[in-house]
Structures are given as structure tokens and as C-alpha cells.
Amino acid sequence: MAVYTEVSFEDLERLLERYDIGQPLSFKGIAEGIENSNFYLQTDRGAFILTLYEKRVHAEDLPFFIGLMEHLAERGVHCPLPVKTRDGTALVTLNRRNAAIVTFLTGIALRRPDAAHCASAARTLANLHKAQAGFALSRRNALGPSGWRPLAEAIHGADKIEDGLTALINGSLDELVTGWPAHLPAGVIHADFFPDNVLFVGNEVGGVIDFYFACNDAFVYDLAIMLNSWCFELDGSFNITKGQAVINAYRQQRPLSEEEIAALPVLMRGAALRFLLTRTYDWLNPDPNALVRPKDPREYAKKLRFHNKVRHAREYGL
Amino acid sequence: MAVYTEVSFEDLERLLERYDIGQPLSFKGIAEGIENSNFYLQTDRGAFILTLYEKRVHAEDLPFFIGLMEHLAERGVHCPLPVKTRDGTALVTLNRRNAAIVTFLTGIALRRPDAAHCASAARTLANLHKAQAGFALSRRNALGPSGWRPLAEAIHGADKIEDGLTALINGSLDELVTGWPAHLPAGVIHADFFPDNVLFVGNEVGGVIDFYFACNDAFVYDLAIMLNSWCFELDGSFNITKGQAVINAYRQQRPLSEEEIAALPVLMRGAALRFLLTRTYDWLNPDPNALVRPKDPREYAKKLRFHNKVRHAREYGL
Numbered sequence: 001m002a003v004y005t006e007v008s009f010e011d012l013e014r015l016l017e018r019y020d021i022g023q024p025l026s027f028k029g030i031a032e033g034i035e036n037s038n039f040y041l042q043t044d045r046g047a048f049i050l051t052l053y054e055k056r057v058h059a060e061d062l063p064f065f066i067g068l069m070e071h072l073a074e075r076g077v078h079c080p081l082p083v084k085t086r087d088g089t090a091l092v093t094l095n096r097r098n099a100a101i102v103t104f105l106t107g108i109a110l111r112r113p114d115a116a117h118c119a120s121a122a123r124t125l126a127n128l129h130k131a132q133a134g135f136a137l138s139r140r141n142a143l144g145p146s147g148w149r150p151l152a153e154a155i156h157g158a159d160k161i162e163d164g165l166t167a168l169i170n171g172s173l174d175e176l177v178t179g180w181p182a183h184l185p186a187g188v189i190h191a192d193f194f195p196d197n198v199l200f201v202g203n204e205v206g207g208v209i210d211f212y213f214a215c216n217d218a219f220v221y222d223l224a225i226m227l228n229s230w231c232f233e234l235d236g237s238f239n240i241t242k243g244q245a246v247i248n249a250y251r252q253q254r255p256l257s258e259e260e261i262a263a264l265p266v267l268m269r270g271a272a273l274r275f276l277l278t279r280t281y282d283w284l285n286p287d288p289n290a291l292v293r294p295k296d297p298r299e300y301a302k303k304l305r306f307h308n309k310v311r312h313a314r315e316y317g318l
Numbered sequence: 319m320a321v322y323t324e325v326s327f328e329d330l331e332r333l334l335e336r337y338d339i340g341q342p343l344s345f346k347g348i349a350e351g352i353e354n355s356n357f358y359l360q361t362d363r364g365a366f367i368l369t370l371y372e373k374r375v376h377a378e379d380l381p382f383f384i385g386l387m388e389h390l391a392e393r394g395v396h397c398p399l400p401v402k403t404r405d406g407t408a409l410v411t412l413n414r415r416n417a418a419i420v421t422f423l424t425g426i427a428l429r430r431p432d433a434a435h436c437a438s439a440a441r442t443l444a445n446l447h448k449a450q451a452g453f454a455l456s457r458r459n460a461l462g463p464s465g466w467r468p469l470a471e472a473i474h475g476a477d478k479i480e481d482g483l484t485a486l487i488n489g490s491l492d493e494l495v496t497g498w499p500a501h502l503p504a505g506v507i508h509a510d511f512f513p514d515n516v517l518f519v520g521n522e523v524g525g526v527i528d529f530y531f532a533c534n535d536a537f538v539y540d541l542a543i544m545l546n547s548w549c550f551e552l553d554g555s556f557n558i559t560k561g562q563a564v565i566n567a568y569r570q571q572r573p574l575s576e577e578e579i580a581a582l583p584v585l586m587r588g589a590a591l592r593f594l595l596t597r598t599y600d601w602l603n604p605d606p607n608a609l610v611r612p613k614d615p616r617e618y619a620k621k622l623r624f625h626n627k628v629r630h631a632r633e634y635g636l
Binding site: 008009010012023024025026027028029030031040042104106107108109110111112201202 | 326327328330341342343344345346347348349358360422424425426427428429430519520
């Protein structure tokens with residue numbers, strides 16, 4: 001969420017010679033994205049985002065991310081469309097970074113979406129799950145259950161953040177890793193479908209951004225990530241009205257099977273643990289070059305404790 | 319050059335109820351400005367910048383800055399125009415910060431302006447000096463000669479940055495403070511007319527931004543700040559072609575008197591010392607909350623050493 005690598009106008013002019021998108025009129029670094037450098041670019045032909053991929057995004061994953069946005073955009077999902085150079089390539093190199101220009105999406109991310117916004121976003125998520133069908137590439141979820149134990153072992157001193165945090169993590173870890181549901185309907189999921197990444201125009205979704213955690217996993221796990229990030233109030237309570245709005249709107253577009261419904265409580269715990277683990281690690285190991293404050297892991301500790309008492313998907317509004 | 323205070327969409331919606339500038343379509347934090355929080359705002363009626371003033375900008379100076387932009391914009395200088403609320407006020411409060419919405423200017427700041435760009439920018443500077451006439455408010459230059467000694471005394475350990483830096487500062491200080499020319503033609507100057515703050519559309523200036531150092535001082539001191547920041551090459555050499563372009567273009571719009579020409583060499587040294595002092599102080603006292611790296615003071619040490627050998631304005635291209 002910042003600019004790590006600077007791009008001068010002269011760098012930009014040289015880059016734009018390779019594209020057919022007009023002359024630059026405005027060019028500004030923007031505070032957006034996970035540890036990438038992002039620039040708003042306006043030309044006489046339209047508005048774009050130039051992204052320079054920093055270290056957290058692995059070069060070998062870029063064809064997956066770029067290809068996925070193209071695949072989804074062609075199938076009606078409002079997401080950034082990678083722009084190709086005259087040579088037909090969407091990935092370029094700029095200032096020793098991999099880089100891409102994508103179309104700019106109008107819309108604003110909401111901090112406090114209401115139930116109607118939740119429903120609109122859930123419909124978009126279900127449509128994304130349908131639209132990904134046929135995408136040729138795949139990417140393993142590095143932050144799925146097999147990645148949790150190494151991450152937990154790399155965390156030292158979690159109890160300094162909150163008393164009992166280590167026990168909470170370890171207590172959930174064994175049960176979730178061994179009992180993790182297999183063979184659920186799967187495909188490419190967004191895997192970071194937070195309110196920050198969904199842009200609204202009025203009450204409807206105008207676009208989905210930030211596909212840099214997308215991977216192959218169970219669709220209902222993506223729904224669990226969404227329920228975790230959209231349906232809790234600031235005070236930590238679960239808003240069942242929003243939960244109902246999300247689940248009902250999702251099911252209207254993509255029905256949930258009995259086995260997906262049965263798996264929801266454990267997936268909710270898993271989704272909470274996944275964000276608890278990365279946030280705890282980042283909190284204890286802040287990157288000195290990072291220009292953003294790490295997010296508070298206690299938010300997800302509270303959510304995990306809530307889920308630990310849930311027995312049935314009904315409690316989420318099903 | 320970052321976002322220090324966050325503004326949620328809900329904060330924005332509440333703020334926009336007070337204005338008559340349409341519905342928000344895009345809203346993004348941008349990496350721009352000196353320690354203020356800046357946001358790009360697009361509505362169905364146009365593009366704007368929302369600025370939240372952080373600690374470096376004193377509240378009592380805001381009416382001067384806002385009034386100056388209004389005064390200049392009304393007189394044809396392309397600068398951000400403060401937008402008024404329905405109640406007719408341009409200054410508001412948001413998230414416990416003073417804030418203002420101004421019009422967005424198209425154009426791009428150049429890292430390496432050529433002589434034609436220099437000439438266009440110098441014409442704009444001269445026009446700004448003419449357009450400020452009649453502006454009712456005034457503001458003392460806190461970073462003028464009377465401010466240099468306290469700043470120099472607050473600097474400890476300059477020689478850690480570069481051997482001899484303390485001697486360079488102290489050697490220039492006495493001579494410049496005592497010999498500083500008085501009674502030069504004066505008025506409101508920009509005082510930070512660096513390439514970062516001048517936006518180009520093609521080869522012509524599209525707009526001037528960042529008026530938060532503007533103050534009352536000698537016009538030719540503003541020209542000296544511009545020559546210092548536009549006419550040196552990256553290797554530290556002075557580009558006399560650019561110097562000629564700046565001085566000639568400026569004089570076409572606003573003639574320089576004999577006394578202004580005679581004063582130029584000492585003002586060039588003063589301008590270099592002013593930026594050397596603030597950069598040295600900021601380098602040795604980095605703000606832990608700052609999201610930008612301090613600028614290298616050695617750039618201005620090199621410029622000051624160059625000026626110390628200059629005897630006549632001819633050497634700058636007059």
C-alpha cells in the first residue's frame with residue numbers, strides 16, 4: 001500500500017512507447033495494493049493502473065495472475081484487464097521489476113458495507129467462481145492447511161501480543177489440519193475477498209481488484225474468507241443479518257451442496273486461523289522497509305474464538 | 319508524500335454532503351505532498367484532491383495558502399482552486415485534521431526537464447510573481463536568513479554525513495546573514511518551485527502545485543530557488559543552457575532590475591544554504607512516522623560549493 005520503486009516520467013514515456021494507449025496526462029503513485037508499487041495513469045485514451053511487482057509476488061506466479069484477470073474479464077467479471085504491448089505481451093520489466101498495466105476500475109472500497117453491499121459482493125464472488133471455469137493455469141494455495149504449521153512454528157512470542165494466543169493457535173492447528181475437508185467443489189478462488197478489494201459504485205459492485213492471492217482451493221473456503229471479513233462488526237460481534245445476506249445472495253448464483261454447508265463451520269475456523277497466522281507473524285516480524293503498519297492479529301483471534309463455539313452453518317445465517 | 323490519516327468512504331460521504339460537487343466515483347490515497355495526506359477524488363462532476371493538513375502545516379497559515387491559490391487561479395495561474403462548501407467555506411475539519419478539497423490539475427512532474435521545459439516553467443514563475451499583486455494576506459518566510467542560524471544550531475553531527483559539512487554551513491552562514499540584500503522587489507513567492515511541483519502537459523506547464531511554503535520575500539530569491547532546482551545535472555554540474563533558458567524566459571515576462579541581477583549570486587548561495595540546512599536537519603533527525611526517506615543534503619552542499627566560486631549572474635546564463 002505504497003510506492004516502493006519510483007518511476008520517473010522519463011521511465012514512463014519509454015514504457016508507453018511499447019503500448020498503444022495514448023499520451024500520458026497524469027501519473028501519480030497511489031497508496032494501494034499489498035507490497036507492490038502502484039501508479040494511477042491517465043492518458044488521452046483512458047485511465048490505467050501501472051503495477052511494479054515487489055518481492056512478495058513471485059515472478060513465476062505472474063502468468064497465472066495476469067491470465068486469470070484476462071480470463072475473468074472476458075467472462076464478464078469486472079476486474080482489471082491487463083493491457084498488452086504492441087508485441088502482445090502483458091508482462092514487462094521496468095526499473096528491474098516485473099510490471100503490468102491494467103485498466104483502472106471506477107468504484108470505491110467501503111470500510112463499513114451494509115447488508116445490501118454484502119449481498120452484491122457475494123453475488124460477484126459466486127459469479128467469479130463460475131467464470132473461472134476453463135482457466136488453463138493453476139496455482140497451489142501456499143497459505144492453505146499445509147502451510148499453517150510451518151507458519152505457526154516460525155511465530156515466536158505470540159503471547160506478547162495477547163495472553164493465550166499461542167494456545168489458541170496450537171489448539172486449532174491440529175484439529176483443523178487433520179480434520180480439513182477434502183473433495184469439496186474447487187477451482188480458482190480469489191482468497192483475499194475483503195471489503196478493501198471490492199469497489200462499489202452506489203450499492204452495486206463495480207469491480208474486484210487485487211488477485212495476488214488467487215489460487216486453486218474449495219469455493220466454499222472463499223465464501224468463508226468473505227464471511228469472516230464482511231460480517232463481523234467493529235466490536236467483534238457476528239452480524240447474522242449480513243451473514244444471511246451473503247449466504248443467500250451467493251446461493252442464488254451458485255447453489256451450495258450439502259457437503260459444502262456441512263463443511264462451513266470448520267472452513268470458517270480455518271479462514272480465521274489463516275489470517276490470524278499471517279497477521280501474527282507480520283506483527284512480530286515487521287518489515288523495516290514496509291510503508292504500512294501491520295494489521296492487528298487480535299481481530300482474527302476474536303473471530304476464531306467465536307467460530308470455535310459454532311456447530312452448524314445456521315449460526316452464520318444459512 | 320503518503321497517507322498519514324486514513325479517510326473511509328463513510329467519512330468521505332459525510333464530507334461530500336457539505337459540497338455541491340457530485341457523487342464520488344473513485345477515491346484513492348496518493349503518494350504526493352510534503353507530510354500531508356492527499357487523496358485523489360473523482361466524482362461525476364470532475365476530479366479533485368482532498369488534502370488533510372498534518373502537523374508541518376500550521377493551522378494559522380491555512381487562510382493564507384487557500385486564499386493565495388484562489389487569488390492566483392482567478393488571475394490565470396494554473397494552480398489548484400479551493401472548492402467551497404455550500405456554506406462558502408474552503409477549509410473544513412475531517413478526522414481531527416484541517417482539510418480542503420481543491421481541483422485536480424492534469425499534467426506530470428518531470429524528473430529531468432529539458433531547456434524548453436525550464437523556459438516554460440520560468441515564464442509561469444514570472445507570471446505568478448505578477449499575479450500575486452493585490453493579494454491581501456502576507457506570511458513571513460520562516461526559512462529566510464533569520465531562520466538559518468537557529469536551524470544551523472539545531473544541527474549536530476553534520477560531518478557524519480560528509481566531512482567538512484559543518485565548516486561549509488558555518489562559513490556561509492555569517493557572510494550570507496550579514497550581507498543579505500534588503501529592499502529587493504518583493505511580494506508573495508512560491509518558495510518551493512522545484513520540478514516536483516510543476517506539472518507539464520507536453521512541453522508546456524499545465525499547473526503549479528504545493529503552495530505550502532509560499533511566503534513574502536524577494537521575487538529574485540524565488541528565481542534563485544528555481545535555478546538551483548532545475549538547472550543542475552545529476553552529476554552536480556550547472557547546465558548553463560538551462561540557466562539561460564530560465565533567466566531569459568523569466569525576464570520576458572517580468573524584467574529584472576540591475577539590483578536584482580547584482581544580487582543573484584548571493585541569493586543563489588542563500589537558496590542553496592536554505593535547502594542544505596533543512597535537508598541536513600531532516601537527515602539527522604528522521605521522523606519515525608515519516609513514510610518518505612529524507613532527501614540527500616549532499617546535493618545542496620555540492621551546489622553551495624559551486625555558487626561560492628561564482629562572482630556574477632553571467633555565470634548562471636544571464
